[in-house]
Amino acid sequence: MAGETNRLLALAREVNPEPSARELDVIASTGEQVTIGLLALALQHQGLEARSYTGWQVPILTDSAHTKARILHIEDSRMRADLAAGRVVIVAGFQGIDERNNITTLGRGGSDTTGVALAAALKADECQIYTDVDGVYTTDPRIVPEARRLSTVTFEEMLELASLGSKVLQIRSVEFAGKYKVKLRVLSSFTDVDSTDMGTLITFEEDENMEQAIISGIAFNRDEAKITVLGVPDRPGIAFSILGPIADANIEVDMIIQNASTQGLTDFSFTVNRPDYKRAMQILEAKVQPAISARGVVGDDRIAKVSLVGIGMRTHAGIAAKMFGALAGEGINIQMISTSEIKTSVVVDEKYMELAVRVLHKTFELEKEPEQELKKA
Amino acid sequence: MAGETNRLLALAREVNPEPSARELDVIASTGEQVTIGLLALALQHQGLEARSYTGWQVPILTDSAHTKARILHIEDSRMRADLAAGRVVIVAGFQGIDERNNITTLGRGGSDTTGVALAAALKADECQIYTDVDGVYTTDPRIVPEARRLSTVTFEEMLELASLGSKVLQIRSVEFAGKYKVKLRVLSSFTDVDSTDMGTLITFEEDENMEQAIISGIAFNRDEAKITVLGVPDRPGIAFSILGPIADANIEVDMIIQNASTQGLTDFSFTVNRPDYKRAMQILEAKVQPAISARGVVGDDRIAKVSLVGIGMRTHAGIAAKMFGALAGEGINIQMISTSEIKTSVVVDEKYMELAVRVLHKTFELEKEPEQELKKA
Numbered sequence: 004m005a006g007e008t009n010r011l012l013a014l015a016r017e018v019n020p021e022p023s024a025r026e027l028d029v030i031a032s033t034g035e036q037v038t039i040g041l042l043a044l045a046l047q048h049q050g051l052e053a054r055s056y057t058g059w060q061v062p063i064l065t066d067s068a069h070t071k072a073r074i075l076h077i078e079d080s081r082m083r084a085d086l087a088a089g090r091v092v093i094v095a096g097f098q099g100i101d102e103r104n105n106i107t108t109l110g111r112g113g114s115d116t117t118g119v120a121l122a123a124a125l126k127a128d129e130c131q132i133y134t135d136v137d138g139v140y141t142t143d144p145r146i147v148p149e150a151r152r153l154s155t156v157t158f159e160e161m162l163e164l165a166s167l168g169s170k171v172l173q174i175r176s177v178e179f180a181g182k183y184k185v186k187l188r189v190l191s192s193f194t195d196v197d198s199t200d201m202g203t204l205i206t207f208e209e210d211e212n213m214e215q216a217i218i219s220g221i222a223f224n225r226d227e228a229k230i231t232v233l234g235v236p237d238r239p240g241i242a243f244s245i246l247g248p249i250a251d252a253n254i255e256v257d258m259i260i261q262n263a264s265t266q267g268l269t270d271f272s273f274t275v276n277r278p279d280y281k282r283a284m285q286i287l288e289a290k291v292q293p294a295i296s297a298r299g300v301v302g303d304d305r306i307a308k309v310s311l312v313g314i315g316m317r318t319h320a321g322i323a324a325k326m327f328g329a330l331a332g333e334g335i336n337i338q339m340i341s342t343s344e345i346k347t348s349v350v351v352d353e354k355y356m357e358l359a360v361r362v363l364h365k366t367f368e369l370e371k372e373p374e375q376e377l378k379k380a
Numbered sequence: 381m382a383g384e385t386n387r388l389l390a391l392a393r394e395v396n397p398e399p400s401a402r403e404l405d406v407i408a409s410t411g412e413q414v415t416i417g418l419l420a421l422a423l424q425h426q427g428l429e430a431r432s433y434t435g436w437q438v439p440i441l442t443d444s445a446h447t448k449a450r451i452l453h454i455e456d457s458r459m460r461a462d463l464a465a466g467r468v469v470i471v472a473g474f475q476g477i478d479e480r481n482n483i484t485t486l487g488r489g490g491s492d493t494t495g496v497a498l499a500a501a502l503k504a505d506e507c508q509i510y511t512d513v514d515g516v517y518t519t520d521p522r523i524v525p526e527a528r529r530l531s532t533v534t535f536e537e538m539l540e541l542a543s544l545g546s547k548v549l550q551i552r553s554v555e556f557a558g559k560y561k562v563k564l565r566v567l568s569s570f571t572d573v574d575s576t577d578m579g580t581l582i583t584f585e586e587d588e589n590m591e592q593a594i595i596s597g598i599a600f601n602r603d604e605a606k607i608t609v610l611g612v613p614d615r616p617g618i619a620f621s622i623l624g625p626i627a628d629a630n631i632e633v634d635m636i637i638q639n640a641s642t643q644g645l646t647d648f649s650f651t652v653n654r655p656d657y658k659r660a661m662q663i664l665e666a667k668v669q670p671a672i673s674a675r676g677v678v679g680d681d682r683i684a685k686v687s688l689v690g691i692g693m694r695t696h697a698g699i700a701a702k703m704f705g706a707l708a709g710e711g712i713n714i715q716m717i718s719t720s721e722i723k724t725s726v727v728v729d730e731k732y733m734e735l736a737v738r739v740l741h742k743t744f745e746l747e748k749e750p751e752q753e754l755k756k757a
Contacts, residue, residue, distance in 0.1 A: 011414055019421035026424070029432050030417035033410035037388055040407035044396035047403070055406050059436060060481055104437055 008034035024069030028098075028108045031070075032058065035095040035114070042093050053091040056082070058098035059106065063117070065099035071110035072099060074117070074179075077124035086125075094121055112173025119176045123183035130185050131202075132172065137191035138203035139164065139171050141369035142221040146357050149370035153219060155204045160219045161187075163312040163346045172205075180205065217315030217322065218367045221360050225307040225353055227257060228280035229339060231272040232287060234298025237264035244295050245271055248286050254279040258308070258341045258348065268298075272339060274350065280304045306338065307356035310348040311363060323347045329366040335359055385411035401446030405475075405485045408447075409435065412472040412491070419470050430468040433459070435475035436483065440494070442476035448487035449476060451494070451556075454501035463502075471498055489550025496553045500560035507562050508579075509549065514568035515580035516541065516548050518746035519598040523734050526747035530596060532581045537596045538564075540689040540723045549582075557582065594692030594699065595744045598737050602684040602730055604634060605657035606716060608649040609664060611675025614641035621672050622648055625663050631656040635685070635718045635725065645675075649716060651727065657681045683715065684733035687725040688740060700724045706743040712736055 011030050015022050039055035046053035061082065065072035082092045096114030099107050109116055115132055122130035137152065139161065144150040156164070158181040165174040171189055180187045190202035232245055246256060259273045275283050280302065287300045316322050326347055330337060335358065339350035351359055364370065388407050392399050416432035423430035438459065442449035459469045473491030476484050486493055492509055499507035514529065516538065521527040533541070535558040542551040548566055557564045567579035609622055623633060636650045652660050657679065664677045693699050703724055707714060712735065716727035728736055741747065 015418060015421055018418050019425040021425075022421045023424055026417045026420045026432055029420070029434070030414050033413050036410050036413075037407050040403045041392060041395050043403045043406070044392055044399045047400055048396040048398075055403055057406070057483070060483075106434070106437075 007037070025105055028069045028106045031108050032095070032098040032106050035097050039093045039095045043091075046091055046093075051091050052089060053093055054085055055093045055095070057095045058117075059100040059104070061094055063094075063099035063120070065101055065107045065109070067101040067103070067105065067107065069105070069107055072101070072107035074099060074109065074120045077120055079124045082121075082125065112175040115173050115176035116179050119179045119183070119185050119187065122185045123179075127185070129188055129204075130180065131188045131190055132176070133190050133192040134171060135192065136171055136189070137194060137200065138189050139205070139220070141219065142223070142360055142364055146223075146360050147221075147364045147370075150364065151370050151372070153203050154201070155206055156219055157314050158205055158207060159345055160312050160314055161205045163310065163343075164220050164222050177205065217319045218311055218313035218369060220312050220369070221363050221367075222310045222312060223307060223356055223360050224310075225356055226277050227274040227306060227308055227350075228277045228283075228302060228304035229258075229272060229274045229306050229350055230280070230283055230287065230300065230302040231270055232291065232295075232297050232300050233270050234268045235271045235295060236297075237267055237269045241295060242271065245287070245291055246273070248290050249275070249283055252282060252286055254283050254286075258339060258350070260339055260341060274306075274308070274339075277304055303338075305353045306350050307353045307359075308348055308350050309356060309359045309363065310346050311367070312346045314345050316345050316347070325366065326363060329362050330359055333358055333362050335362075384414070402482055405446045405483045408485050409472070409475040409483050412474050416470045416472045420468075423468055423470075428468050429466060430470055431462055432470045432472070434472045435494075436477040436481070438471055440471075440476035440497070442478055442484045442486070444478040444480070444482065444484065446482075446484055449478070449484035451476060451486070451497045454497055456501045459498075459502065489552040492550050492553035493556050496556045496560070496562050496564065499562045500556070504562070506565055506581075507557065508565045508567055509553075510567050510569040511548060512569060513548055513566070514571060514577065515566050516582070516597070518596065519737055519741055520600070523600075523737050524598075524741045524747075527741065528747050528749070530580050531578070532583055533596050534691050535582055535584060536722055537689050537691055538582045540687065540720070541597050541599050554582065594696050595688055595690035595746060597689050597746065598740050599687045599689060600684060600733055600737050601687075602733055603654050604651040604683060604685055604727075605654045605660075605679060605681035606635075606649060606651045606683050606727055607657070607660055607664065607677065607679040608647055609668065609672075609674050609677050610647050611645045612648045612672060613674075614644050614646045618672060619648065622664070622668055623650070625667050626652070626660055629659060629663055631660050631663075635716060635727070637716055637718060651683075651685070651716075654681055680715075682730045683727050684730045684736075685725055685727050686733060686736045686740065687723050688744070689723045691722050693722050693724070702743065703740060706739050707736055710735055710739050712739075 008031055011034065012027065015027055015030050036057055043053040043055040062078055063074060064076040065074050085092045094117065096117035097109050099109065101107050118132055119130050139153050139156050140150045141153065142150045158177065161177050162174060165172055165177050184207065187205040188202050194200050235241055242261065249256060254275055257274045261271050262269055284300065284302050292300055311322065311326055323342065327337065330349065335351050335355045337349045337351060341348045385408055388411065389404065392404055392407050413434050420430040420432040439455055440451060441453040442451050462469045471494065473494035474486050476486065478484050495509055496507050516530050516533050517527045518530065519527045535554065538554050539551060542549055542554050561584065564582040565579050571577050612618055619638065626633060631652055634651045638648050639646055661677065661679050669677055688699065688703055700719065704714065707726065712728050712732045714726045714728060718725045
């Protein structure tokens with residue numbers, strides 16, 4: 004049924020270029036409804052007793068934010084009764100109802116999130132998500148053929164990997180899993196049923212016999228653009244003066260960097276999604292620059308962000324320095340740097356992105372299996 | 381969205397050649413759900429405040445007979461609140477839920493029936509059904525170009541016209557309208573919004589200033605086949621001995637004719653839908669004929685049924701005689717005759733069907749407007 008929902012939504016926009024979100028949800032929710040019916044029939048054909056449930060039949064209660072609703076509560080009694088009777092329960096992803104019985108959809112990442120939320124409601128041992136890849140890798144194997152699949156990765160690392168451009172799982176479902184302590188396992192839909200392949204388990208640091216890797220992976224993203232406001236007076240409230248109008252225009256900001264000032268002036272940089280770049284530049288030039296008397300606004304939409312992610316960074320010194328040294332060794336200029344407890348991100352010229360990923364993968368020996376802790380008896 | 385539901389159901393049968401009715405309904409109900417969303421968006425684009433409702437949102441409560449459910453109750457409170465607030469309410473046809481919140485569909489004719497049931501629940505003045513024709517005609521204009529559109533027709537006549545092959549409305553919705561005394565008006569979807577065309581009103585005999593036509597129309601049907609069991613012993617229970625096995629095979633029977641017997645033997649004739657003809661013949665030859673010691677079984681699947689329908693037949697003598705005379709005048713042999721209070725049906729060779737319809741239309745002057753009763757002041 005791939006593409007069906009997009010086809011329907013395009014049809015809706017033909018009928019009404021400014022469609023109401025409520026009606027879009029009525030339309031968009033039908034795709035998964037067809038899918039659960041077909042899946043139930045397929046399983047029944049295999050001799051299994053299967054039963055499909057739409058969001059409202061469970062019900063999955065959400066807020067009323069049509070097209071991007073949040074799950075508030077999942078009623079588990081009917082599912083539990085079916086499971087107790089030996090039935091396979093199939094629940095439509097991506098959809099729910101609000102308290103007034105309006106159909107809602109969860110928006111981007113909503114199907115994975117539904118799966119995690121069901122696992123949380125049912126207190127399942129594990130939530131297995133079957134995708135088009137067979138697990139989480141140290142980086143994209145298309146760029147680094149030696150990339151290695153991780154058997155486990157922590158939630159915190161996965162959040163960084165997901166948000167930094169690894170498209171294995173939607174970040175929202177990972178956040179949801181973290182909040183409700185649901186163990187997530189990523190597996191491939193194309194793996195044989197009787198395979199012993201266990202994909203990648205996304206788990207809690209303290210839980211398992213973990214791999215002792217310092218660095219778990221390298222994420223990258225070329226969908227951003229950087230903007231710098233030059234010669235900004237360094238006074239309280241200036242960051243808000245710059246980013247307030249950007250937020251008002253509903254433009255998301257990722258990295259934000261403000262350096263120490265010299266002579267009361269500083270440069271203020273941030274990155275936005277590339278499609279928002281021109282609009283952000285216009286807002287800054289027309290409104291912000293005159294208002295704060297900045298010296299100028301410059302930007303570049305040919306950049307890429309490369310991030311080293313690993314829970315071991317917390318306790319291992321010198322990781323960032325090793326990273327910068329490796330990039331320098333290849334003559335790659337670092338334009339921006341941003342760090343968090345478990346990641347270090349750099350912005351580089353887009354054309355160096357793949358090279359940067361490869362050299363970092365090699366420098367940190369990510370192709371090698373890390374040593375394992377001894378399992379407890 | 382025409383054809384979409386059939387496409388989905390075909391897909392379901394690919395997945396599982398013996399699909400469960402419950403899951404078929406989950407899938408089949410999505411077509412109308414998309415349609416109501418799109419219609420709401422289209423009306424909103426015209427500046428109207430419109431809101432769509434699926435069957436479960438109303439809710440429309442049905443029995444649990446998946447794929448052919450019957451409506452039990454319609455909750456009108458939410459629709460009434462919207463109507464009171466000036467909103468256009470759009471309800472998905474053809475679907476409902478059973479008392480366990482399973483999705484049901486109403487089967488053939490279910491969309492028209494939903495409209496009538498909503499009108500009944502809301503005690504509406506009139507239920508207007510927009511179709512691909514602009515009303516009910518004295519007969520099919522493709523066969524008789526002089527066919528005239530009726531401004532009113534009684535429910536009883538409409539039932540006969542619908543069941544005899546006029547495809548304007550599904551018989552089930554007409555029955556439903558009769559049961560709940562809902563006035564139905566048939567209009568064309570292709571008529572201009574500001575047209576004064578009022579289509580055909582299907583109403584109650586006693587209600588309105590009626591047309592005083594004796595005959596309102598001529599229906600016809602070439603989807604039947606006739607079967608005669610010859611030399612049947614004329615004793616109690618013989619009709620059941622013949623039709624019992626036919627009913628057991630789920631074959632519907634339409635006309636049934638048994639003549640007076642001579643020497644304790646009679647011929648027993650009936651008609652079935654043409655696709656059931658061969659199966660019915662096999663059952664009769666293999667099981668029934670030996671069991672009742674009949675002389676033989678003969679059949680013909682190249683027949684057509686032509687029916688004269690009119691409330692005036694009740695009080696006007698000689699209609700049937702005039703009908704038979706007109707057919708004889710054209711050399712059309714009548715193979716079977718069946719009558720009810722407001723119709724006379726004949727079975728003729730299929731090749732004479734159109735000629736029969738034309739000659740009867742002319743004989744009863746159906747192209748002419750009947751005289752009107754004076755309207756009450």
